[in-house]
Amino acid sequence: MESTDTIRIEASSGPAHRDVISKVVERSGTDIRRCFHCQSCGGGCPVSQAMTYRPNGVIRLLQLGRVQEALQSSDIWFCIGCNTCSMACPQAIDIAAFMDVMRQIALEEGVPPAEPDILAFHREVVGSIHKYGRTHKLEIMMRYKLRQLDMFSDLDLGLKMLAKRKLDLLPSKIADQRVMKRIFEVCGGANHGGGR
Amino acid sequence: MAAVVEGMEFSYFPGCSLATSAKENNRSLFKVCQKLGVNLVELEDWNCCGSSSTHSINSELAFHFACRNLSLAPAGRPLLVACPSCMLRLRQAQLHLQEDAEARRVYERMWGRPVDSNLTIIHFFELLDNGFGAGSNPDFQASLKGLRFAPYYGCMLTRPPAMRHEKQYHGLMEKILGSFGAEPLVWGHPSRCCGTFLSVAKPAVVTPMVNQIIQGAVDVKADCIITACAMCHLNLEIRCSLKTQLPIFHFSEILSVALGMGIRKSWLKRHLVDPLPLLKAKGFLEKTAAG
Known part of the structure; x- marks a missing residue:
């Protein structure tokens, strides 16, 4: 940890970066300090073309104390958690778990998400689970499109999927209606992360 | 197991x-x-x-x-x-x-x-691991003869580091369907991620990903892609914008054909890329059950 002091070139405007790194390590259960920036992660990442820094770059930002830039990056939202990077990582860093924790810290600290569309989608999915205990794809799509004020892109596709019965009109629901409510209460209420 | x-x-x-x-x-x-x-x-x-x-x-x-x-x-x-x-x-x-x-x-x-x-x-897949195939039952036949397929696992084969020791399924579809006479193709994208949920929020990012996968299968002259995951199946069907599209089958559907039970019309109707012409051409349709 001491070595990071000598390479820190910019002070973070947010919380002290070492605290953030410790927090990230603790919550993700993976030690990003092991990263030596071989860039294997970004090489195989299927969405790296949409990223600004690529996975190791986000880790580097933290190591440099540029925490806000990391939390404000698109990269943490574009990560789809496919684990391709983790398989390639010679240091066995669980990069997908790291990205999960970065998104969650960004949300908790009120950092405006660089990719609000992606967050909106996640919220619709979690909201659907809250309501039905399962995901209701048609409603997720409709609500998501409404929220984005975008009813026309993918309309053809939606109709095609309906015709092919890929989208059920009615949700598949769980019988125990109270259980989701209970889970959300335990997790700090409906607005914690995902509820509606 | x-x-x-x-x-x-x-x-x-x-x-x-x-x-x-x-x-x-x-x-x-x-x-x-x-x-x-x-x-x-x-x-x-x-x-x-x-x-x-x-x-x-x-x-x-x-x-x-x-x-x-x-x-x-x-x-x-x-x-x-x-x-x-x-x-x-x-x-x-x-x-x-x-x-x-x-x-x-x-x-x-x-x-x-x-x-x-x-x-x-x-x-x-674990049910089928450990020697399942055409050779495991004298009643089984080479019922998939002539089918050139690109096996597609998506991110099923990738794991977080803590699960690296867990059961792996590299080559399982190739081995099993190959034993029934199908021809598994070696290609570049068997475990390239399909884009999953970004398909809804960022179709412009996912379409090139999916196109690359389908094109990869077209390049090795595959008749179809066979998927291990329902999410991959959907994305490959809905986000391909290439002129040439390939039928995409669930592994379980093709297994049903392999085991002599055909493929039901009601399953085929739910495919966005029509698999009927291929099934007809390969002679698999006779085994296709109604309903």
Whole structure:
């Protein structure tokens, strides 16, 4: 940890970066300090073309104390958690778990998400689970499109999927209606992360 | 876990995709299990595993979603999961429970019972591992002769570091379908991610990803792509903008053909890329059952 002091070139405007790194390590259960920036992660990442820094770059930002830039990056939202990077990582860093924790810290600290569309989608999915205990794809799509004020892109596709019965009109629901409510209460209420 | 054992009974976790958008995957999987003499008992009142979205924004919620499902599994019966993504979520929660005493306490408080340390969770593929194939039964025939397929696993083969020692399925579809006479192709994208949920929020990012995959299969002159995951199946069908599109089959659908049960019309109707011309050309249609 001491070595990071000598390479820190910019002070973070947010919380002290070492605290953030410790927090990230603790919550993700993976030690990003092991990263030596071989860039294997970004090489195989299927969405790296949409990223600004690529996975190791986000880790580097933290190591440099540029925490806000990391939390404000698109990269943490574009990560789809496919684990391709983790398989390639010679240091066995669980990069997908790291990205999960970065998104969650960004949300908790009120950092405006660089990719609000992606967050909106996640919220619709979690909201659907809250309501039905399962995901209701048609409603997720409709609500998501409404929220984005975008009813026309993918309309053809939606109709095609309906015709092919890929989208059920009615949700598949769980019988125990109270259980989701209970889970959300335990997790700090409906607005914690995902509820509606 | 040994190979298929006749009369074996499993609790079955279909997950949201197989229960709704990929019913053809679910039905063909049931059919195949029936043929193998394996009894699937759907986990009563199962809930969503949390999918990619939950752990993306709230790890605690994701943990509870997975745990409730584990808490519903009756003792003494292994839990069979059909979707690679649900499998990962459920297994990850189970590993967390095994390693963390505090997590076990939370579980017990929440679900009012101790963690079942004997619960085995297996993916459908594990049933077929260990020597299953055309050679394992004298009644089986080379029923897939002439089918050139690109096996597609998506991110099923990738794991977080803590799960690197878990069962792997590299080459399973090639081995099994190959034994039934199909020709597995070597190509560049068997485990390239399909883009999953970004398909909804960022189609402009996912379309090139999917096109690259399909083009890869076209380049090796594949007749079709066979998928291990229902989510991949959907993305490959809906996000390809190439002129040449390929039929995409669920592994369980093709297994049904391999085992001589054909492929049901009601499954085919749910495909966005029409597989009928291919099935006709290969002579698989005679075996296609109505209904």
